[in-house]
Amino acid sequence: xxxxxxxxxxxxxxxxxxxxxxxxxxxxxxxxxxxxxxxxxxxxxxxxxxxxxxxxxxxxxxxxxxxxxxxxxxxxxxxxxxxxxxxxxxxxxxxxxxxxxxxxxxxxxxxxxxxxxxxxxxxxxxxxxxxxxxxxxxxxxxxxxxxxxxxxxxxxxxxxxxxxxxxxxxxxxxxxxxxxxxxxxxxxxxxxxxxxxxxxxxxxxxxxxxxxxxxxxxxxxxxxxxxxxxxxxxxxxxxxxxxxxxxxxxxxxxxxxxxxxxxxxxxxxxxxxxxxxxxxxxxxxxxxxxxxxxxxxxxxxxxxxxxxxxxxxxxxxxxxxxxxxxxxxxxxxxxxxxxxxxx
Amino acid sequence: xxxxxxxxxxxxxxxxxxxxxxxxxxxxxxxxxxxxxxxxxxxxxxxxxxxxxxxxxxxxxxxxxxxxxxxxxxxxxxxxxxxxxxxxxxxxxxxxxxxxxxxxxxxxxxxxxxxxxxxxxxxxxxxxxxxxxxxxxxxxxxxxxxxxxxxxxxxxxxxxxxxxxxxxxxxxxxxxxxxxxxxxxxxxxxxxxxxxxxxxxxxxxxxxxxxxxxxxxxxxxxxxxxxxxxxxxxxxxxxxxxxxxxxxxxxxxxxxxxxxxxxxxxxxxxxxxxxxxxxxxxxxxxxxxxxxxxxxxxxxxxxxxxxxxxxxxxxxxxxxxxxxxxxxxxxxxxxxxxxxxxx
Numbered sequence: 001x002x003x004x005x006x007x008x009x010x011x012x013x014x015x016x017x018x019x020x021x022x023x024x025x026x027x028x029x030x031x032x033x034x035x036x037x038x039x040x041x042x043x044x045x046x047x048x049x050x051x052x053x054x055x056x057x058x059x060x061x062x063x064x065x066x067x068x069x070x071x072x073x074x075x076x077x078x079x080x081x082x083x084x085x086x087x088x089x090x091x092x093x094x095x096x097x098x099x100x101x102x103x104x105x106x107x108x109x110x111x112x113x114x115x116x117x118x119x120x121x122x123x124x125x126x127x128x129x130x131x132x133x134x135x136x137x138x139x140x141x142x143x144x145x146x147x148x149x150x151x152x153x154x155x156x157x158x159x160x161x162x163x164x165x166x167x168x169x170x171x172x173x174x175x176x177x178x179x180x181x182x183x184x185x186x187x188x189x190x191x192x193x194x195x196x197x198x199x200x201x202x203x204x205x206x207x208x209x210x211x212x213x214x215x216x217x218x219x220x221x222x223x224x225x226x227x228x229x230x231x232x233x234x235x236x237x238x239x240x241x242x243x244x245x246x247x248x249x250x251x252x253x254x255x256x257x258x259x260x261x262x263x264x265x266x267x268x269x270x271x272x273x274x275x276x277x278x279x280x281x282x283x284x285x286x287x288x289x290x291x292x293x294x295x296x297x298x299x300x301x302x303x304x305x306x307x308x309x310x311x312x313x314x315x316x317x318x319x320x321x322x323x324x325x326x327x328x329x330x331x332x333x334x335x336x337x338x339x340x341x342x343x
Numbered sequence: 344x345x346x347x348x349x350x351x352x353x354x355x356x357x358x359x360x361x362x363x364x365x366x367x368x369x370x371x372x373x374x375x376x377x378x379x380x381x382x383x384x385x386x387x388x389x390x391x392x393x394x395x396x397x398x399x400x401x402x403x404x405x406x407x408x409x410x411x412x413x414x415x416x417x418x419x420x421x422x423x424x425x426x427x428x429x430x431x432x433x434x435x436x437x438x439x440x441x442x443x444x445x446x447x448x449x450x451x452x453x454x455x456x457x458x459x460x461x462x463x464x465x466x467x468x469x470x471x472x473x474x475x476x477x478x479x480x481x482x483x484x485x486x487x488x489x490x491x492x493x494x495x496x497x498x499x500x501x502x503x504x505x506x507x508x509x510x511x512x513x514x515x516x517x518x519x520x521x522x523x524x525x526x527x528x529x530x531x532x533x534x535x536x537x538x539x540x541x542x543x544x545x546x547x548x549x550x551x552x553x554x555x556x557x558x559x560x561x562x563x564x565x566x567x568x569x570x571x572x573x574x575x576x577x578x579x580x581x582x583x584x585x586x587x588x589x590x591x592x593x594x595x596x597x598x599x600x601x602x603x604x605x606x607x608x609x610x611x612x613x614x615x616x617x618x619x620x621x622x623x624x625x626x627x628x629x630x631x632x633x634x635x636x637x638x639x640x641x642x643x644x645x646x647x648x649x650x651x652x653x654x655x656x657x658x659x660x661x662x663x664x665x666x667x668x669x670x671x672x673x674x675x676x677x678x679x680x681x682x683x684x685x686x
Contacts, residue, residue, distance in 0.1 A: 006630075006636060007627070007631075008631055008636045010636065010637055011637040011638065013641065014622065015618065035630070040606060040626065040630070043608070045624070050626075050630075051627065052623050052627070275358065279356075279395040281388070283386070283387045284350070284394065287378070287379045287383070288351055291374075291378060293351045294354040294637060294640060294641070295354065295356060
């Protein structure tokens with residue numbers, strides 16, 4: 001899922017996302033609650049009508065943003081008091097409130113309110129947050145007003161402590177949610193620790209229900225985690241990197257601002273059929289970034305989203321045909337020889 | 344013509360411009376010469392291939408930008424020495440150089456290098472610049488290396504002195520260019536003075552050749568000037584106002600940031616079939632501006648360009664059917680009752 005934080009995927013229109021093959025978008029409950037507010041969204045047609053997106057939408061619970069963006073947090077068993085990062089207004093999010101906001105926003109999938117601890121985190125604090133997350137998931141389920149048309153997924157927490165992760169997963173599965181997420185990863189622990197957490201956790205989440213890894217990741221992360229059984233991801237990387245001129249290609253990352261692209265008439269990625277690769281040269285895209293043109297962000301975001309969608313489509317097809325290991329190996333071989341250096 | 348200053352119309356892709364019915368774009372010689380340089384553009388397919396636009400392109404002469412953007416200008420009969428507004432590099436533009444740059448960029452229509460005086464301007468200075476502009480037009484014609492596939496238009500100068508304008512027009516017409524522009528207007532003299540200049544000048548430019556008014560203007564300006572015989576305009580207003588949330592509609596300007604649009608589910612302009620009006624509400628567009636989303640600039644620029652194209656298509660059709668006066672009157676009646684106040 002590309003991320004439509006404030007009711008829009010940055011630099012892209014719904015028609016461009018559909019053309020890139022996007023199936024589902026993510027919206028951020030925290031951001032939409034602060035601005036324009038869920039009641040405004042509801043009056044303008046609910047989140048689908050509001051943002052002009054008729055395919056599925058998932059909203060997160062607001063938990064991650066409260067813990068990463070808001071100021072002056074105070075966490076209790078009841079919920080979180082915090083100040084808006086926009087205007088400093090004092091606000092409270094509880095499991096009931098996060099559920100109500102998402103019921104009003106109207107996404108197809110909503111997430112239970114969770115406590116997301118930073119990394120590194122003491123085991124005691126991680127355990128408290130994990131138990132709170134389980135209790136809050138129960139309160140979200142109870143508060144959920146539209147269970148027939150909105151699926152509520154629960155989030156597994158527990159930091160990098162595998163036994164905490166397993167306990168959290170088992171207790172949430174006992175509560176029988178329609179889908180489960182692994183949250184609190186990709187917060188600085190590094191790829192190897194994240195894979196270890198997944199290896200410990202995923203076997204305890206039912207394979208027949210969606211397993212969603214929140215906030216991940218690079219193309220390499222995706223293919224590694226798909227191999228481990230993850231079904232669903234969200235990440236800002238395709239659009240954020242698109243805005244800064246870092247393009248994902250089959251041959252690795254291309255840094256479009258580099259001088260070497262100045263006179264290059266080739267498309268970003270000859271294997272890509274997106275509008276950026278069909279119509280424009282690397283040299284032109286480089287020029288757009290140096291000239292600070294909005295079209296630069298649009299075209300490379302579009303390309304990056306198309307790249308990610310093609311990658312997961314490729315994985316899906318490979319799984320169906322029983323050749324994911326070969327697909328992964330071929331992808332990583334090509335991807336590991338990037339044309340551009342880091343500098 | 345929407346303006347593609349640096350080889351891109353701000354916030355819009357060629358496909359979106361085509362969908363809005365745009366027939367021709369303007370590119371800025373001064374900007375493209377400074378960055379990325381005309382040789383880079385040539386290596387990347389010429390201006391059409393570079394920016395992915397297969398319909399006609401006109402480039403201006405660089406004169407207006409040299410006189411409005413560049414620093415430390417020194418003007419002689421030979422040309423203009425100036426410093427780049429980007430990096431302070433010392434550069435010289437002469438009629439021969441401006442012509443050569445445009446020959447290399449490869450637009451369908453190029454403009455003769457002119458001296459554009461500010462407003463207000465003493466008559467003596469305006470006369471010197473006017474005579475220089477005539478002499479430079481002759482040098483551009485002589486330097487023009489691709490007269491078979493690029494039309495060179497000359498520019499009438501003379502500030503607000505009608506006799507200078509008439510003399511300039513007559514002497515340029517004697518030189519027999521394929522088209523003529525009126526330059527040095529819309530520089531602060533106000534609408535009425537501009538119309539007076541046009542009333543004096545246009546009768547001396549052949550109606551059978553394109554008559555192009557540079558850098559104009561508002562919807563009202565366009566219809567007033569079309570009635571006076573102007574065939575061609577360029578202006579940044581549709582896209583610049585689009586980026587700031589000022590939308591042109593049949594009922595006047597809508598300022599999308601205003602609170603009154605917050606819960607408004609209606610499209611910007613129910614008579615418009617652009618992608619912004621087909622898919623999104625005023626309330627959503629307002630939200631995008633307050634949230635500083637790139638899609639805000641994209642959608643309202645798109646709408647404004649579509650509005651301008653529809654306006655000139657309407658004028659064209661009304662001229663063919665001999666009812667321009669009625670069209671103008673109906674348009675201005677509706678347009679003069681704007682929904683939003685200035686505040």
